[in-house]
Amino acid sequence: MVNYIGDHAVVLGGSIAGSLAARMLSDAYREVTIIERDEVTGVSGPRRAIPQGHHIHALLARGKQILDEVFPGFTDELVSIGVPVGDFGTSLSWYFNGEMIRKTETGLTCVAAGRPLLEDRIRRRIGALPNVTIRERTDVIGLVASADRRRIVGARVQSRDEGGVEEVLEADLVVDTTGRGSRTPRWLEELGYPRVEEEQVKMDLTYTTCDFRGPLPYDPIGDDIALIPVATPAIPRGAIFARLPDRYAVSLTGVLGDRPPTDHKGFLAYVESLPVPEIHKAVRDAEPLGPAMSFHFPASIRRHYERLSSQPDGLLVMGDAACIFNPVYGQGMTVAAIESLVLRQHLEQGEPQPRAFFRDLSKVIDGPWDMSAGADLGFPGVQGRRTMKVRMGNAYIPRLQAAAATDDGTLSNAFLRAAGLVDPPTALMRPWVISRVLRAK
Secondary structure (H helix, E strand, O other), X not given: OXXXXXXXXXXXXXXXXXXXXXXXXXXXXXXXXXXXXXXXXXOOOOOOOOHHHHOOOOEOHHXXXXXXXXXXXXXXXXXXXXXXXXXXXXXXXXXXXXXXXXXXXXXXXXXXXXXXXXHHHHHHHHHOXXXXXXXXXXXXXXXXXXXXXXXXXXXXXXXXXXXXXXXEEEOXXXXXXXXXXXXXXXXXXXXXXXXXXXXXXXXXXXXXXXXXXXXXXXXXXXXXXXXXXXXXXXXOOEEEEEEOOOOEEXXXXXXXXXXXXXXXXXXXXXXXXXXXXXXXXXXXXXXXXXXXXXXXXXEEEXXXXXXXXXXXXXXXXXXXXXXXXXXXXXXXHHHHHHHHHHHHHHHOOOOOOHHHHHHHHHHHHHHHHHHHHHHHOOOOOOEOOOOHHHXXXXXXXXXXXXXXXXXXXXXXHHHHHHHOOOOOHHHHHOHHHHHHHHHOO
């Protein structure tokens, strides 16, 4: 017999963060309801609410480990439907300032599924849980608070179907995973709570993706997964050229107003400007599967709920609603998976206490935020707070990456374990790592 801690939990948003939150809540509440504005049943392509869904998404090594733990056999399922899988250190070719770091076996698995396919497969697992209901085509109107406003007791929702009326879903716990557009900060202020402090790093990013039909006239990837020239202050144009289950894709990145074009001629000209000429050679004569799609990302945003002096019980925030990472680093889905483990830990102790939950959530966000926001602040024109730690990191990490191009693979392994969120960023400051970096020619 299951010892539930409550009757009903409501998750606002059916993204990967929302689905993983629902998975953890299903063990603790008799009923879990996911509110999703889009139609999602049977949908395996990009959704209107996820405009970035057209672009390449990365599931980092730690994210893959968590999905296999939460959904046993998940990676095997993806492999069975043709998803490319390989080692992060050998199946991906990583370039920094035009130099490829040494390939090496890391034991960390890369899954090249793309976001829509991952969402679909996760949603199928969630849909099989007997106490989880997904309410599609439903808008979230607001939160419902107790008379004294000290607790959130539900959410106001409305069906998007014709004739839909506003209704109240009573809940013991509400979890906001509505992403960048989360209205929780505004709703809390309307209830009399302090403003949620925000930290922004403004990089004015645009990324443009075009899919190509395989096989390619020239294929530099082969059985591997991707070539990744990473944008750096010295060479600010970057890209991901990847082999996906049913196509090849090139996602181009431009920062500080540099916008990769969507017209095919302009797109190819931008590809030709990359420091890895093999990418242009591969796609210049390839057949595009459709027009290129652009997505503008003005800033990374971290909402510091852990700093609130007061907050209501019965309300948690996760995923992009808590912290929006620069998508170039592929951290969002994996951080959402890590956050779901924090939720599970707190549910095992009883009803989650928001102050303690947000404190622990902040700890797991710290490392990824320091890595991605810190790297962006290495570009002189990017706006944000440059602490001494950021300045030291931006002096040290490029030296490590340069050393990894000539090292025996040990530095590549250390770097990729940190980039894959398996090891904390501080692992790159271990004495033996620093020693190798300083000895490199």
